[in-house]
Amino acid sequence: MMTKLFEPYTIRNLTLKNRIAMAPMCMYSCMDEDGIAGDWHRVHYASRAVGQAGLIILEATAVQPQGRISPQDLGIWSDDHVEGLSQVTSLIRQHGAAAGIQLAHAGRKSEVDGPIQAPSAIAFSEDYKTPVEMSTEDIRETVEAFTAAARRAGSAGFDLLELHGAHGYLINEFLSPLVNHRNDKYGGSAENRYRFLREIIDGVRSVWQGPLFVRISAEDYADGGMTADQYVQMAEWMKEQGVDLIDVSSGAVVPAKIRPYPGYQVPFSETIRTGADIPTGAVGLITSGLQAEEILQNERADLILIGREMLRDAYWPYQAARELHTEIEPPVQYSRGWTF
Ligand code: FNR
Numbered sequence: 009m010m011t012k013l014f015e016p017y018t019i020r021n022l023t024l025k026n027r028i029a030m031a032p033m034c035m036y037s038c039m040d041e042d043g044i045a046g047d048w049h050r051v052h053y054a055s056r057a058v059g060q061a062g063l064i065i066l067e068a069t070a071v072q073p074q075g076r077i078s079p080q081d082l083g084i085w086s087d088d089h090v091e092g093l094s095q096v097t098s099l100i101r102q103h104g105a106a107a108g109i110q111l112a113h114a115g116r117k118s119e120v121d122g123p124i125q126a127p128s129a130i131a132f133s134e135d136y137k138t139p140v141e142m143s144t145e146d147i148r149e150t151v152e153a154f155t156a157a158a159r160r161a162g163s164a165g166f167d168l169l170e171l172h173g174a175h176g177y178l179i180n181e182f183l184s185p186l187v188n189h190r191n192d193k194y195g196g197s198a199e200n201r202y203r204f205l206r207e208i209i210d211g212v213r214s215v216w217q218g219p220l221f222v223r224i225s226a227e228d229y230a231d232g233g234m235t236a237d238q239y240v241q242m243a244e245w246m247k248e249q250g251v252d253l254i255d256v257s258s259g260a261v262v263p264a265k266i267r268p269y270p271g272y273q274v275p276f277s278e279t280i281r282t283g284a285d286i287p288t289g290a291v292g293l294i295t296s297g298l299q300a301e302e303i304l305q306n307e308r309a310d311l312i313l314i315g316r317e318m319l320r321d322a323y324w325p326y327q328a329a330r331e332l333h334t335e336i337e338p339p340v341q342y343s344r345g346w347t348f
Pocket of ligand 1: 031032033034035067068110172174175223257291292293294313314315316317
């Protein structure tokens, strides 16, 4: 029996062989601090493709050097990054998965040396530096950096792009009224707080015709913060601009307490999927095939993103398939593992 989890899923020109995506996860493994993908990235991501995930989304990859969370982050701010990333996409695709990349800027959560930027000059917590409030010129340069990064991602052979609009990083900082205290056209109303992301999506769409996701933090878990209901309007704008799927995460915008439980972010995905009539991805403490299948069967999301469970088990899709009594094809080299 074919389950929904193992059904192919088409987004624009791309067909994934199943609905399992590896969630973007920073590896902090560019030891020369140059943002260039190396052996770790080739082995780590290719293993999950052999493990039969339909889509692998590479970790938050910085569009500007000051947009790195740490000096060991992957980068895509220069043409020098294309060669290393091309090797990763080539390996992922050789093993039957699609290759995605999360384009990111850490904003006020950057821990690199030197000044850091944010919509307003407010630190995340006392453990972080106070950022410099971005000028209109800084905003323009950053939008251009996302656009240039999207162009480079195309050259590196990626099938899909995701913009990191979640977890309290730069885009999220503009969207949330808890962090964005600006008085110009980039702050205040929802429309104004959305303007930075709007300009980035327009920039990216001018150079990239393939599938485009945006990851959001649908709930700030703090008074006066964003909620999934409020994100419905923004998701409608994203859809109008040609975003294909909202990857629905939550939190980390301000240091608020979260009490996660299995599937805790799925209700946010449902709210946005129903409210804005746009495909969504569900992520967060999804660890079993049955749990993933329930989410898809009940149309609570269109794609399942697996994070930590895929760090523990690169071959998680095989386990999920067994649980769902579905057969999936192993790579030919491993087929004897399936003979008894
Ligand atoms: C993450 N997460 C994350 N999210 C993101 O949007 N970009 C990123 O680069 C990272 N980096 C990252 C590193 C590591 C080591 C972990 C564990 C997590 C969050 C991740 O994508 C996912 O949303 C959460 O881990 C919740 O899903 P799971 O792990 O419960 O399946």
